[in-house]
Amino acid sequence: QVQLQQWGAGLLKPSETLSLTCAIYGGSFRGYYWTWVRQPPGKGLEWIGEINHRGSTNYNPSLKSRVTISVDTSKNQLSLNLTSVTAADTAVYYCARYGAWDGVAANDYWGQGTLVTVSS
Amino acid sequence: QSALTQPASVSGSPGQSITISCTGTSSDVGSYNLVSWYQQHPGKAPKLMIYEVSKRPSGVFNRFSGSKSGNTASLTISGLQAEDEADYYCCSYAGSDTWVFGGGTKLTVL
Numbered sequence: 001q002v003q004l005q006q007w008g009a010g011l012l013k014p015s016e017t018l019s020l021t022c023a024i025y026g027g028s029f030r031g032y033y034w035t036w037v038r039q040p041p042g043k044g045l046e047w048i049g050e051i052n053h054r055g056s057t058n059y060n061p062s063l064k065s066r067v068t069i070s071v072d073t074s075k076n077q078l079s080l081n082l083t084s085v086t087a088a089d090t091a092v093y094y095c096a097r098y099g100a101w102d103g104v105a106a107n108d109y110w111g112q113g114t115l116v117t118v119s120s
Numbered sequence: 121q122s123a124l125t126q127p128a129s130v131s132g133s134p135g136q137s138i139t140i141s142c143t144g145t146s147s148d149v150g151s152y153n154l155v156s157w158y159q160q161h162p163g164k165a166p167k168l169m170i171y172e173v174s175k176r177p178s179g180v181f182n183r184f185s186g187s188k189s190g191n192t193a194s195l196t197i198s199g200l201q202a203e204d205e206a207d208y209y210c211c212s213y214a215g216s217d218t219w220v221f222g223g224g225t226k227l228t229v230l
Contacts (some may be wrong), residue, residue, distance in 0.1 A: 012195070018123050021207070037166075037221075043224075044123065044209060044221060044222065044224040045166065045221040047211070047218070050217075051158035058217035058218060059218075060218060061121060061218065094165055094166070099188075104168075104171055104175075105154055105171055106154075106168050107168060107211075108171075110165040110166055
């Protein structure tokens, strides 16, 4: 059974850099795209970006200038960095697997979510 | 890249059917059969319910179905049950290797 476990700092000050990591257990890391999605409190989901095992990335144009997604294939992990955070970046951040490699062109497995709060 | 448009809320009684719409543009929903639907209970991660417009992942009941016409996709839940009460989000491929979500719909089972 594929499991995604994520962690990272939950409280940041404005202008700091958000850093989250997501580890994949129980399944292959290669062949898939891995996604980051966020959800501000009480609001909807927002696609942040994705990466494959080769490090090929795609980003939301509205966040592209501040976002970096990377992979460590030796650890089956992906990471999210978001620079110069503001209160508007306060959200629950999720990692997810894009399952097209298995014929499911959608995010079929999700992490538990990490609440990141930006406050001075 | 604007969020897809969903009704803020829908409701139905147990046993009834409801439909949630998801309206995009000819650049996203209208151009690709890559629409998915997610169910989210409070405090939980989203769960995939429908992918590629109308396909169900294993383990999802056939009470859930999806369709698309033009720039609008729809999720239909038949035989409503109390546990279906949740938020539902659509998502579509938007071209140029990007994806866009809908604003979400709160389903209330009366």
